[in-house]
Amino acid sequence: ELKDQHTHVKQRVAALEDQSATVMYTKHANSSQICSTELLHFLKWFCIRDGAMAKWLHENVPQNEPRMVKEVVKNCSPLLADRMPDFALESQGASVVSTRCSETYRTRSACVSFLGVPLWYPSENPRTVIQGQAVQAGKCWAFYGAQGTLVIALSHPAHITHVTLEHLPVSNAPTGRIDSAPKAFSVYVKDGTWLGTFTYDQHGGAIQTFQLAIYYFVELRVLSNWGHLEYTCVYRFRVHGHMASSSK
Incomplete structure (x- = not known):
């Protein structure tokens, strides 16, 4: 069975090489565009079926390939954050302990009304950050200004190795900007360490993981944002590591 799978993968690689060799380009305004969408469809299918081939694609797709192809190849690789446990996940037992003095900002992006009369404007609370929901525009905890704090009780005591901060991708932002995204932020533990x-790089990926030793609580302090004058949004924050021994 393994031999058959190996043969299948080799056949797919050969097919990918054939597709790459026949792609046509047109030049317009100093940028390259693919004349055919066949390769894109093939790449997407191939990534779904054979995720292990992401490394091969990264090594073999030239740096001058069009942006669309490179984006598909980039998305083949499972994100580091998705390959590690998240100790700041509410469904696993984590909870928000405090926001210190940070006050929730009501963006009024949604409205509950009756017969056309606005009744109230629902807003997301700090728990949104640890609920692990799919990221959607406006589905975040917004707080006033550019500085805010969130204290999280971890689901298990853990040796923390990484943290992940997630925001809405620029491509999904209605305005084409993410100036409410956090910029500089610090991470502390309960004793103030x-x-x-x-x-957080506004031009980087939407999900960014940072490498950082048994802790029960972590405190996220957002120090600045990317320019929004009224509020800052945190979509999701994750804490990764290894569960500590119960004897420690």
Whole structure:
């Protein structure tokens, strides 16, 4: 069976090479565009069926390939954050302990009304950050200004190795900007020990993981955002590591 799978993968690689060799390009405004969408469809199908081939694709797709092809190849690789346990996940037992003095900002992006009369404007609370929901525009905890704090009780005591901060992708933002995204942020533990200060890159991927030793609580302190004057949004925050021995 393994031999058959190996043969199947080799056949798919050969097919990919054939597809790549026949792709045609047109030049317009100094940018390359693919004349045929066949390769894109093939790449997407191939990534879904054979995720293990992501490494091969990364090594064999030239740097000058069109952006669309490179984006598909990039998305083949399972995200580091999705390959590690998340100790800041509410469904697993984590909880929000405090937001210190950070006040929830009501964006009024949604409205509950009756017969056309606005009744109230629902807003997301801090728990949204640890609920692990699919990211949708506006489905985040927004707080006033550019600085805010969130204290999370972990689901299990853990040796923390990484943290992940997630925001809406630029491509999904209605305005084409994510200036409400956190910029600089620090991570602390319950006794005030500083684990590190990091920068969320607004031009990077939507999900960014930072490498950072048994802790029960972590505190996220957002120090600045990417320019929004009224509020900052945190869509999701994850804490990764290894569960500590119960004897410690």
